[in-house]
Amino acid sequence: NAASSGGNESVNNGGEGTYKLVVNNWQSSAHHYAYNVWDPWKELVEEKTDGRVTVEIHHGGSLGKSSSVYQDVSGGLYDVSLAVANYFYDTEFFPYTIGNLPFAFEGSAEAVDILTEFGEKYANEELEESVIVMPPTATDGYDLFSTQPIKAVEDLKGLKIRVNGKSENAFVKALGGVPVSLSTEDAYEGLDKGMIDTTFYTPIGAVGTGYYEPAPYITELAISVTPMIPIMNKDFYEGLPEDLQQMFSDELNPALARLFTESYETELEAAHKELKEAVSGRGEFINLEDSEINEFRELGQPAWEVWVEDANSKGYDGEQMINDLFNMLEDAGYPVPF
Amino acid sequence: MIFLAKVINTLSNLLRSIALLTMAFMMFFITAAVFSRLLFTPIIGDVEVIQLGMVVLIMCGLAYTHQVNGHISIEFIVKKFPNKAQYLINILAQLLTLIATLVVTFIYIEVAFNHKNHMHLSTGLLEIPYYPFDFIIVLGFLMWGLEALLKLIYSIMELFTSKTIDG
Amino acid sequence: MPIEMIGLLGVILMFLLMFLGIPIAISMVVPALLGILYLKDFNTLSTAVETIIWDHSFSYTLSTIPMFVLMGELLYICGISTELFNTFRLWLSKLRGGLGMATIGSSAIFAAASGSSLANTATMGVIASKEMLSAGYDKSLTGGSIAAGGTLGVLIPPSTLFIVYGMMTEQSIGQLLVAGIIPGILLMVLYMLTVYIVVVMKPGMAPFENTKVTWKARFSSLKSTVWIILLFLVVIGGMYLGWFNPTEAAGIGAFATFTIALLRRKLTVPSFIHAMSSTLKTTGFLFAIIIMAFILNYFLTITRVPIMLANFLNGLTLPDFALFGIIILMYVLLGAVMDGLAMVVVTLPIILPLINMMQLDLIWFGVIIVLVMEMGMITPPVGMNCFVLRGSAPSLSLGNIFKGTSLFIIPIIIVIGILYLFPEIALFLPENMY
Numbered sequence A: 001n002a003a004s005s006g007g008n009e010s011v012n013n014g015g016e017g018t019y020k021l022v023v024n025n026w027q028s029s030a031h032h033y034a035y036n037v038w039d040p041w042k043e044l045v046e047e048k049t050d051g052r053v054t055v056e057i058h059h060g061g062s063l064g065k066s067s068s069v070y071q072d073v074s075g076g077l078y079d080v081s082l083a084v085a086n087y088f089y090d091t092e093f094f095p096y097t098i099g100n101l102p103f104a105f106e107g108s109a110e111a112v113d114i115l116t117e118f119g120e121k122y123a124n125e126e127l128e129e130s131v132i133v134m135p136p137t138a139t140d141g142y143d144l145f146s147t148q149p150i151k152a153v154e155d156l157k158g159l160k161i162r163v164n165g166k167s168e169n170a171f172v173k174a175l176g177g178v179p180v181s182l183s184t185e186d187a188y189e190g191l192d193k194g195m196i197d198t199t200f201y202t203p204i205g206a207v208g209t210g211y212y213e214p215a216p217y218i219t220e221l222a223i224s225v226t227p228m229i230p231i232m233n234k235d236f237y238e239g240l241p242e243d244l245q246q247m248f249s250d251e252l253n254p255a256l257a258r259l260f261t262e263s264y265e266t267e268l269e270a271a272h273k274e275l276k277e278a279v280s281g282r283g284e285f286i287n288l289e290d291s292e293i294n295e296f297r298e299l300g301q302p303a304w305e306v307w308v309e310d311a312n313s314k315g316y317d318g319e320q321m322i323n324d325l326f327n328m329l330e331d332a333g334y335p336v337p338f
Numbered sequence B: 001m002i003f004l005a006k007v008i009n010t011l012s013n014l015l016r017s018i019a020l021l022t023m024a025f026m027m028f029f030i031t032a033a034v035f036s037r038l039l040f041t042p043i044i045g046d047v048e049v050i051q052l053g054m055v056v057l058i059m060c061g062l063a064y065t066h067q068v069n070g071h072i073s074i075e076f077i078v079k080k081f082p083n084k085a086q087y088l089i090n091i092l093a094q095l096l097t098l099i100a101t102l103v104v105t106f107i108y109i110e111v112a113f114n115h116k117n118h119m120h121l122s123t124g125l126l127e128i129p130y131y132p133f134d135f136i137i138v139l140g141f142l143m144w145g146l147e148a149l150l151k152l153i154y155s156i157m158e159l160f161t162s163k164t165i166d167g
Numbered sequence C: 001m002p003i004e005m006i007g008l009l010g011v012i013l014m015f016l017l018m019f020l021g022i023p024i025a026i027s028m029v030v031p032a033l034l035g036i037l038y039l040k041d042f043n044t045l046s047t048a049v050e051t052i053i054w055d056h057s058f059s060y061t062l063s064t065i066p067m068f069v070l071m072g073e074l075l076y077i078c079g080i081s082t083e084l085f086n087t088f089r090l091w092l093s094k095l096r097g098g099l100g101m102a103t104i105g106s107s108a109i110f111a112a113a114s115g116s117s118l119a120n121t122a123t124m125g126v127i128a129s130k131e132m133l134s135a136g137y138d139k140s141l142t143g144g145s146i147a148a149g150g151t152l153g154v155l156i157p158p159s160t161l162f163i164v165y166g167m168m169t170e171q172s173i174g175q176l177l178v179a180g181i182i183p184g185i186l187l188m189v190l191y192m193l194t195v196y197i198v199v200v201m202k203p204g205m206a207p208f209e210n211t212k213v214t215w216k217a218r219f220s221s222l223k224s225t226v227w228i229i230l231l232f233l234v235v236i237g238g239m240y241l242g243w244f245n246p247t248e249a250a251g252i253g254a255f256a257t258f259t260i261a262l263l264r265r266k267l268t269v270p271s272f273i274h275a276m277s278s279t280l281k282t283t284g285f286l287f288a289i290i291i292m293a294f295i296l297n298y299f300l301t302i303t304r305v306p307i308m309l310a311n312f313l314n315g316l317t318l319p320d321f322a323l324f325g326i327i328i329l330m331y332v333l334l335g336a337v338m339d340g341l342a343m344v345v346v347t348l349p350i351i352l353p354l355i356n357m358m359q360l361d362l363i364w365f366g367v368i369i370v371l372v373m374e375m376g377m378i379t380p381p382v383g384m385n386c387f388v389l390r391g392s393a394p395s396l397s398l399g400n401i402f403k404g405t406s407l408f409i410i411p412i413i414i415v416i417g418i419l420y421l422f423p424e425i426a427l428f429l430p431e432n433m434y
């Protein structure tokens, strides 16, 4: 058997001719990743490979945090996990962070469509030197969670808005808000005590963190999504016999990305429903007219400019990348950001 | 030997001074950030500054903590052992500390150069690169190890002195 | 050899090294390094070391630890924590064991300004140990009262543990914090009662102070606490008014104390350096342990030892209260040997499905978890509060402290029992707040 070669690998594997795949789910076991994605994927992998590959899932980030997935997977701390592109802005993941920009994509499914092609073109070759890149996925679109109603761009003037990264900072300034850097852990307290007035957040995530409690005014904007890329340890993949490698590449890896995207789509519907109920009587769930949304879109532009500068300083052709993205969006019949 | 001790102590004291300055800086900086947010405008990236301050504070404190025997251990069993056994265990403690810290030092040298030359990680808002702080981690663990080396040498010397007294 | 066996061997080696008196941090990391090397390779080991060290030092939330410790050290320089303690002492002078109760009372008040039980213990440790010992209190009762009083720091809000738990279980952090208030006060009262009962049963442990205290003295002692009230108003009030977050509150608290020390002309360059040096020492050993504990955790997780435990529990078909009892017992045992935070990070994901299955309220369970972690902080061999106290009160040995804290395990168990029977005690405030 060609697969059972080195001494260390035999420990890593489940037994003669079988392979153990270790998954790090950095979300809790109660999170929709667990029941909608990782558990079904485990079943699928074990069924399709006839039990030759067994999947061991560790929940709650017990094998590592989301902030170090790239290093951890390439270093072999575990075999598979989900990399949030924006956490690795300074690495080969950078091209994927175009998806974080304001109004790049309206939702998860659209992001996946376009980012797959975009990533193939700009990122995967370099990433494949250290990890196996699976097809990308993305979160639901971020809405505005606010302590007072936001019905137009003017309503944001002078409000303290939480920012986490550079392009967000540029966007908030363009919107006329005052950027406040605050960790995710402190966001709830921050909203509750008025340290910030507003934060962008995913509706699905906000159901869990309860941001609607201190910030019951939710403006549905789908401002941006967060691209995420499932990745696999290279040694694990290369240690598999060819037929299994083929099966992962053709079937199992795309299935994982699909499970993530489907989970976001179904959970989003439930989340919006839940949020509407949660704020009724205490706040408001606000839908904007297209003309108002377009005002927000226009103001997203400075964030794109900051990104282009970064791309150029990293040796990419930022303008070209944005042109490519817009072309891909148009070809697929999606709206362009601005 | 005296020269070695001098070099190690000078370096440890330098790290300690850096740690104390960082600690004082963090106290004033957090206050300034709060007042600035309340009275003027929020300081962008204050969270990152504090995070990096923590790296410096922790790493520059490790060696000092070892120097003053501050790394906590469970002594109540060992205290009942005969003197010579206690010396031997102390030698083992210093040796294990030396080995463990040198392993970490070695690993982090590679990390630092990787972050300097290839994976250019930096903070999200202020874009402060990680690698200088990686080198501080290297220095912190190295000095912790060297403090252990110094104590290892002293323990071995004490063991010999105690032998001559006993013998 | 089955992989779980390797994990168990690692745990045994850790204990062996610890009991030989090897520093705790080193005792944890040596088996972890060997185990990861044996099961994986050097590449994996270096990645684990790289990301774990960075993640647990490049931390905003954990910056509360050095800042609150510094606040405590500066309070000590001001003589303020001494005055707080003295006020309690005068008011409780008629009671047997009044000094011990004063320690617990002032710890509870301090807890309302501190998110960490370690900072709490460190601060009260310096003053209370001196006062209690010089009044002739037994060393173990002294150590026990301070270390146990310190645990109130994470039950009475603000509390870093509730924040971590809330993040992991996706529960409302605001509700969790509020849920800790009534159980925190209940535990404080039971701690005081414990001191009282101990002293009544063994009068030798605490000589009765026969000093006559006038009501005038009592009320004038309140006058000297004006600084503390001011400090607490700034720190707690500022937090509740939203001037700053709990993380910043630590830095503000340190700065405010620094200012008070200046105003009272107690602050000198050498005393400031001394306060910071003590803080540095505490920070150094705590973070060494936190970092090494997480490296050990990675090793234990890949050996599946935690999963083995959960499967075993799931396999027993027991009534709910027995299962709950077993979960608590498991946490008590794990808490004896692990850092509380590390323990929860590893086990919570495993225990959570079980808790959901039993249809227990997750806010309520958060309070239970914090109580169990408090127990872990004062039980040997790994009891963080006891280590901190040992660091700030050199005249107490770890043996003294652990002997004393063993008494205070009983009130914690009683509070857990009361909360099991009457969950409303924890849930009343959060349910009526939103």
Ligand code: NA
Binding pocket: C111, C112, C113, C114, C115, C116, C152, C153, C154, C155, C156, C157, C158, C159
């Ligand atoms: Na507290």
Ligand code: NA
Binding pocket: C335, C336, C337, C338, C375, C376, C377, C378, C379, C380, C381, C382, C383, C384
């Ligand atoms: Na313990």
